[in-house]
Amino acid sequence: MPIDVAKAVSAEPRTAALTWGHKDIQLYHLGIGAGTPATDPGELRYTLESRLHVLPSFATVAGGGMALAGGMSAPGIDVDLAAVLHGGQSVELHRPIPVDGKATQKSKVAAVYDKGKAAVIVLRTEATDADGPLWTCDTRIYVRGEGGFGGERGPSERVEPPARDPDHTVERAIREDQALLYRLSGDWNPLHADPDFAKGAGFDRPILHGLCSYGMVLKAVVDTALDGDVARVRAYTTRFAGVVFPGETLCVRMWRDGGDTDGPGRIHVTATALERDGAPVLTDTTVEHA
Structure with missing residues (x-):
């Protein structure tokens, strides 16, 4: 079987050093559309180094943000990359992300679920700096054609919004x-x-x-x-x-x-x-x- 679930889940976490500064933050914010109108005080919080704050989704790109690629090279994972889709993403913040930072990130396969016609690999990354935990990210990787191995189906990911007009x-x-x-x-x-x-x-x-x-x-x-x-x-x-x-x-x-x-x-x-x-x-x- 291309995915050895026991080997993948029991493997030791991989450790990587992350560093970032205000240029990385500004580039990320511009990449997601910040900065229009350029002189808007609200937008300057994303683009001007003297006023900068960090959108929590920056955690997905800190240090290059290649969690999905890292998950595909984890022990026990041997799949056709053409069958891989980024199925979902979560970020949990333990405190605000600093504008300039150094952290240690640990990554491991937290779970592999059997969805029948596909497998879902959950790659968990945890970042910690000198002051303690910063964030935890779960990247859900959907691999077509790798299900049916008799594993746990996993929790339902469906979350329906309220049945009324949006706020x-x-x-x-x-x-x-x-x-x-x-x-x-x-x-x-x-x-x-x-x-x-x-x-x-x-x-x-x-x-x-x-x-x-x-x-x-x-x-x-x-x-x-x-x-x-x-x-x-x-x-x-x-x-x-x-x-x-x-x-x-x-x-x-x-x-x-x-x-x-x-x-x-x-x-x-x-x-x-x-x-x-x-x-x-x-x-x-x-x-x-x-």
Whole structure:
């Protein structure tokens, strides 16, 4: 069997040193669409080093952000990379991410689930600096054709928003060069830049990185529902349900669940592609906040 579940889950964690500074933060924020309008005080918190704060989804790219690639090279994992999809992502924040930081990241396969026609590998990464834990990320890797081995099916990932109109609806335009800028934060997959490669993968043109959509949506939630305060985010989970293309528009809908504007609670979120009749992009998405 290409996936040796026992070997994968019992393997010792891999350790890597992470470093980042204000340029990495600014590049990431620009890559997810920050900076428009350029003189807006709210946008300057993402782009100007003297006012900078860090969107929690930066954890997915810190140090190059190659968690998915690392999961594919873990002990016990031997699969066809053409069958691999980034199925979902979660980030749990233990405290705000500093603008300049050094941390140790430990990564391991936390679980492998049997979904019948596919396997889901859960890669867990934990980052710690001199002051203690910073974040925990779970990357869910969907591998087509590797299910049916008799393993646990795993927990359900479906999270439905409330059956009412959303509390907030915003639209976020994706620039034509969005993927070209975002990839400078570490994801060099040519699927997001090379038209010929994208066509070979079955797409008319390069698609946006799923984690770029992930960051764009979290920024929309912070700016719209959390008073622009990144420190209020405690956890952020999503399932990647479909692709979106540079030049399209994300429609982000938000429903509050518990708490009020200033209190703790959870926000349900969906993101769809406006120009393609609301094709789903992110589903089963929640933001836990203080």
